[in-house]
Amino acid sequence: MKIERKIDEQFLEQLVNTPGLSGYEQKVQRLFRKKIRPFVQNLETDVMGNVFATLNPSGSPKIMLAAHCDETGMMVKYISKEGFIYFHSIGLDAHLIPGSRVQILTKNGPILGIVGKKAIHLQDSDERSNIIPIKDQYIDIGARSRAESENLGIKIGDPILFDYYYSQLGANGDVTGRCFDDRIGVLIIYEILKRLAQDPPKAQVVGVSTTQEEVGLRGATTAAYKVEPDISLVYDVDFSMDSPDSDEKGHGIAKLGEGPIISIGPMDHKVVDLLIETAADLKIPIQRIAEPRNSGTDGDVIQITKSGVAIGVIGIPCRNMHSYSEIVNLNDVEAIIKLSVEFIKRIEPNFKNLP
Known part of the structure; x- marks a missing residue:
């Protein structure tokens, strides 16, 4: 798919490289507020840390755009007497973690660590074929005692993120980074509001960068209650089924x-x-995926807020989801932005959302 891209890629890189584990999204939200402020009339933050950016506050109906800014990662749970760090996992596969570089985010600043991995020469046959349980994995920060680790500022509950960052990949518009799930959705909301600000729609549009999606859709639950939207578009990554180990029969056909x-x-x-x-009018190709139950996105709680909300869930094809090297395609992102802007412009004040 060829499309002219107008995305602020510098902002996207900033979003992806900024730390924001579930419950620790403050730096990401500060960045979003700073960038979106010139394009909206109202800007608010609630007790959950959700950020609400409102365009055309007197318009009707009310459309809520939602994407979560939190990311997967780990949290310090125990420091051994030898100074090794044990951790809880938030949304990660156990086999993905050993040998990786991480940053422990302390109040004194980030501390580099390496998740330990026994050398293959020392493993018996069972160890080579089994996944190491997360409870047995540990982070080596070069300390020699618990006191040394604590003196560096490491405390129980500190967030831990992979030490990987945004990069372009190849020549087809692919990019890779730690947390396109779902910073790419936040970028989409920013671009939609920025472009609509040049020619405001009849509808009121509330873009919400939600928090704590990875630990139970918590931010979206309270955000939708506050906004009380008539319509909501929800943006999140979805599985790109075009890698060698994907089974299209299991999920459907979706490609970067x-x-x-x-x-x-x-x-x-x-x-x-x-x-x-x-999408058809704009000649934007779409990919249909059947979701007969929950979508696994913020849309699941937004839809059933108060007396109900008319929702649409738009997925960004993504490879390697919940890893430190997720991959998305910027042409898909631009297409979603253009589709959303035109969709919003077509919503009239008398839009009927009843079935």
Whole structure:
């Protein structure tokens, strides 16, 4: 898919490289507030840390755009007498972690660590074929005692993130980074509001960078209660099924660079139909994925807020989800932004969201 890109890639790089474990999203949200402020009339933050950026506050109906800013990672749970750091995992696969570089984010600043891994020469046959349980994995920071680790400022509860950062990948618009899930969605909301600010729609648009999605959709739960939207578009990564180890029969056909993924299922059919119709008019290819139950996104709680919300879930194809090297395609991102801007412009004040 060829498309002219207008994305602020410098901002995207900043978003992806800024730390923001679930519950520790403050730096990401400060960055989002700073960038979005010139393009909206109202800017608020709630007790959960959600950021609400409102365009055309007197417009109707009210459209909520949602994407979560938190990321997967780890948390310090125990320091051994030898100074090694043991951790809880938030959304990570156990086999992914050994041997990786991490940053422990203390109040004194980040501390580099390496997740320990026994040399293959020392492993017996069972160890070579088994995954090391997370409870047995540890981080080596070069300390020799618990006191030395504590004197560096490491405390129980400190967040831990992989020490990997944003990079371009190849020549087809692919990029890789630690947390496109779901900073790419936050970037999409920023771009939508920025472009709509040049020609405001009839609708009120509230872009929400939500928190704590990875630990139970918590931010979106309170955010939707506050906003009380009539319509919501939810942006999150979805599985790109075009790598050698993917099974299309298990999830469906979805590929990098082939356009937005539209979830089909118990969402609002009027919203979904209008998304599909708008994409066709813009000649933007879409990829349909069946979601017969929950989508696994913020949309699951937004839809059932108060008396109900008409939602559409738009997926960004992503390889290597919940790893330190996720991959998305910027052409897909640009297509989602253009589709969303046009969709919002087509929403009239008398839009009927009842089935």
